[in-house]
Amino acid sequence: MPPETVPVRKIIHVDMDMFYAAVEIRDRPELRARPLVVGGPPNSRSVVTTANYEARKFGIRSAMSCAEAKKRCPACIFLPPDFEKYERVSEQIRKIFFEFTDRVETASLDEAYLDVTENKICEASATRIACEIKARIFAATGLTASAGVAPSMFVAKIASEICKPDGLCVVRPERILSFIRRLDVIRIPGIGKKTEAELLKLGIRTVADLAEKPLSLLRERFGKFGAYLYDIARGIEYREVTPVWERKSFGVEETFAEDITDGEFLRRYLNRCAVRVFELLEDEKKKGRTVTLKIKYFDFQSITRRVTRDRFFVSAGEVFQTACELLARTEAGVRPIRLAGISMSTFSEKKAFPGPAQRRFPF
Ligand code: TTP
Numbered sequence: 001m002p003p004e005t006v007p008v009r010k011i012i013h014v015d016m017d018m019f020y021a022a023v024e025i026r027d028r029p030e031l032r033a034r035p036l037v038v039g040g041p042p043n044s045r046s047v048v049t050t051a052n053y054e055a056r057k058f059g060i061r062s063a064m065s066c067a068e069a070k071k072r073c074p075a076c077i078f079l080p081p082d083f084e085k086y087e088r089v090s091e092q093i094r095k096i097f098f099e100f101t102d103r104v105e106t107a108s109l110d111e112a113y114l115d116v117t118e119n120k121i122c123e124a125s126a127t128r129i130a131c132e133i134k135a136r137i138f139a140a141t142g143l144t145a146s147a148g149v150a151p152s153m154f155v156a157k158i159a160s161e162i163c164k165p166d167g168l169c170v171v172r173p174e175r176i177l178s179f180i181r182r183l184d185v186i187r188i189p190g191i192g193k194k195t196e197a198e199l200l201k202l203g204i205r206t207v208a209d210l211a212e213k214p215l216s217l218l219r220e221r222f223g224k225f226g227a228y229l230y231d232i233a234r235g236i237e238y239r240e241v242t243p244v245w246e247r248k249s250f251g252v253e254e255t256f257a258e259d260i261t262d263g264e265f266l267r268r269y270l271n272r273c274a275v276r277v278f279e280l281l282e283d284e285k286k287k288g289r290t291v292t293l294k295i296k297y298f299d300f301q302s303i304t305r306r307v308t309r310d311r312f313f314v315s316a317g318e319v320f321q322t323a324c325e326l327l328a329r330t331e332a333g334v335r336p337i338r339l340a341g342i343s344m345s346t347f348s349e350k351k352a353f354p355g356p357a358q359r360r361f362p363f
C-alpha cells in the first residue's frame, strides 16, 4: 500500500495511576500523605506489587523485596493486596472503555488500548475521547488514570507513561519521530534491562542512536526482535489493537491449595495442563507455535517463560515437553509456587520477514 493510503489509526492507551495503592488510599484517605506499599509484610520474602508516589521518592519500586523497601523507608506502611477489590475496579473501567468502542485490548488489570478511529459516539477527536474517559473513570471510581493518544500502540503507551499521574499526552502523526528520538531505548515496550545493556554495548542509548544502526546489524544481534527495533526506531509498528474475542492465546492455570516445591507434582500437573490446552485449541480449530509457561511464586511474583517455534505444535506431548524445558528455566523446586499454567499462542504460520523495500512509513 502506498504510504498515503495507509489509514492513520487513533489509539488511546489508558493506565491507572499507582493502581493497587490508589485503590487502598481511596478507601483509607488518612494514608494519602504516607509512603505506602501494597505487598506482604516486610519481614517476609514477599515483593512490592506497587508503591505510592510518596514511597517511590525513596526509590521503592514494583517487584523490589518488601524487606528492601522497609530498609529504604522504615516509616513505610505495608498493606496486603486485595485482588478481588482491584478486579472489581478493573471491571468498572472496562465498562467505560466499551462505551466508546468495542476495539479494546486489555493489557492488564489497570491498562488497556482502545482503537477509537471509529467510535460509538462519532467523535473525531481522540483527545476529547481520552479526556472523557479519564473523567468517567474518576466519576465512577474516584481514581485517576493517565492516557496517551497516538497513531500506534507503542507510542500511545509511552505517552501515557510520561505524563503520569493524571496526565494526558497526545502525539500527532507528524510529531512521532521527534517524540521518540529523544527517548532512552528502555522506554520501548519489550526492551528490558538485559537488552538495554546489549544495546549500550553497541553505543545505543536513545531511539535516535537506534535509528542510525543498519537493519543487518540489529538482525544479526537480536534476530527478529532486531527487525522490530529497526521499525520502532522509525515509528513503525505492525501491531493492532486486538479485542479479546479475537483471542490471541488459550491457556489454563490454577492456584494450588498449598504452595508447591515438589517438581514431580508440577510435571504431572503441567502434563494435564498441556492436554487441556491442546484440546481447547483443537476445539477452536487452531494451531499454535508459542508455548508460555506462567509461574506465580508464593510471594505473588509472577514470571513467564516462552518459546516460539517455526512450526506448529502438533501434540499435547510436544507442548508438555516444551513446558518442562521452560520449567527448568524457573526457580521451581527451590521457591514455592502458588500458581502455574500453560498457554498457547501465535496461531499464524511463520511469515518470511518483509525486507526494508516492502516496509513503508505509515504516515
Ligand atoms: P502498573 O500500571 O505497572 O503500575 P501502577 O499502576 O502501580 O503505577 P503507575 O502509576 O506507574 O502505572 O501496574 C498496575 C498494578 O499491577 C500495580 O498497581 C500492581 C500490579 N503489579 C504487580 O503486582 N507487580 C508488578 O511487578 C507490577 C509492575 C505491577
Ligand code: MG
Pocket (backbone or CB within 6 Å): 015, 016, 017, 018, 019, 110
Ligand atoms: Mg498503572
